[in-house]
Amino acid sequence: MAKMTLEELRKLRSSQKSEMERRDVEGKETHIIVGMGTCGIAAGAKGALDGFLDTIKKNNLDDVVVKQTGCMGLCYAEPTVEVKVPGMPDTIYGNVDAKVAAEIVEKHIMHKELVQDHIQDKPAGDIIK
Amino acid sequence: MHYSLSDMILDLLQNSVEAGAREINLELLREQKNLTVRLTDNGCGMTEGELEKAKEPFFTDGIKHKHRRVGLGIPFLIQTVEQTGGLFDIQSEKNMGTSLNIQFDLGNVDTPPEGDWPGLFLQALCFEGDYELIIRRMIISENGEETGYELRRTELQDILGDFTESGAMLLLRDYLRSQEEELS
Numbered sequence: 001m002a003k004m005t006l007e008e009l010r011k012l013r014s015s016q017k018s019e020m021e022r023r024d025v026e027g028k029e030t031h032i033i034v035g036m037g038t039c040g041i042a043a044g045a046k047g048a049l050d051g052f053l054d055t056i057k058k059n060n061l062d063d064v065v066v067k068q069t070g071c072m073g074l075c076y077a078e079p080t081v082e083v084k085v086p087g088m089p090d091t092i093y094g095n096v097d098a099k100v101a102a103e104i105v106e107k108h109i110m111h112k113e114l115v116q117d118h119i120q121d122k123p124a125g126d127i128i129k
Numbered sequence: 130m131h132y133s134l135s136d137m138i139l140d141l142l143q144n145s146v147e148a149g150a151r152e153i154n155l156e157l158l159r160e161q162k163n164l165t166v167r168l169t170d171n172g173c174g175m176t177e178g179e180l181e182k183a184k185e186p187f188f189t190d191g192i193k194h195k196h197r198r199v200g201l202g203i204p205f206l207i208q209t210v211e212q213t214g215g216l217f218d219i220q221s222e223k224n225m226g227t228s229l230n231i232q233f234d235l236g237n238v239d240t241p242p243e244g245d246w247p248g249l250f251l252q253a254l255c256f257e258g259d260y261e262l263i264i265r266r267m268i269i270s271e272n273g274e275e276t277g278y279e280l281r282r283t284e285l286q287d288i289l290g291d292f293t294e295s296g297a298m299l300l301l302r303d304y305l306r307s308q309e310e311e312l313s
Binding site: 002009064066 | 131132136139140143147202205245248252255256257284285288289290293294295296297298299300302303304307308310311
């Protein structure tokens with residue numbers, strides 16, 4: 001990959017946008033929120049984020065919203081990720097590495113099927129507002 | 130404990146974003162034996178007393194998590210620097226901002242690996258919030274040759290729009306990785 005200029009980046013973004021319009025993708029309703037507190041970072045949340053991005057790219061899911069947040073209070077189960085998909089319960093997954101991230105995209109997001117072994121019930125009691 | 134130096138810096142950058150900084154500057158200067166990191170922000174800053182407490186692992190301001198009693202970002206950094214022959218200085222002024230000067234000794238066998246810098250930049254650019262982040266990465270090779278690049282969050286946002294859209298984030302990742310290409 002040669003060094004990309006800002007102008008090249010602009011062109012790529014505009015062709016990506018027209019492709020998304022052509023496919024008439026649904027609204028940005030799918031959210032992946034990766035916990036990026038000190039605990040998440042130490043446990044390898046970056047690997048999880050890369051795993052999500054790689055699988056999203058592989059499946060051309062350009063319209064998913066990917067966010068980072070701080071500690072969700074489940075430090076023992078980091079990296080943790082909250083996934084919101086229309087028609088599915090909001091789910092927090094724990095111990096998410098790149099492989100599990102790929103599984104979450106392909107099962108939970110694409111086929112509305114929970115990834116059973118990694119479900120955490122809810123954020124810890126002292127964190128819920 | 131964080132695995133790499135870039136993870137450690139990510140933690141500190143997140144502090145700046147959470148401190149409500151409107152502008153954050155990160156400079157990374159890598160020479161043969163040293164990595165110098167300068168991080169300044171104009172966030173909420175700390176009083177002298179708060180700054181001393183921030184260096185303690187068993188202290189947090191209680192704002193983020195009401196009942197938690199640990200804050201490990203800065204203590205991890207101090208521990209690493211002390212164990213590996215590095216240097217560390219933090220200055221802060223309440224309501225003005227905070228600045229950090231760090232030097233890691235890359236020749237020390239116990240210094241953690243540098244890690245994935247473009248990965249760090251991606252994450253630091255993609256936090257939520259309206260802040261400018263200016264990153265300058267510079268490498269000085271053995272024969273004195275300088276290479277590097279500069280990133281500005283607002284400039285990239287102007288091109289890509291909202292980074293939280295996966296399409297935009299993927300292009301940003303490609304762009305950042307490509308910037309590393311011509312570094313010596």
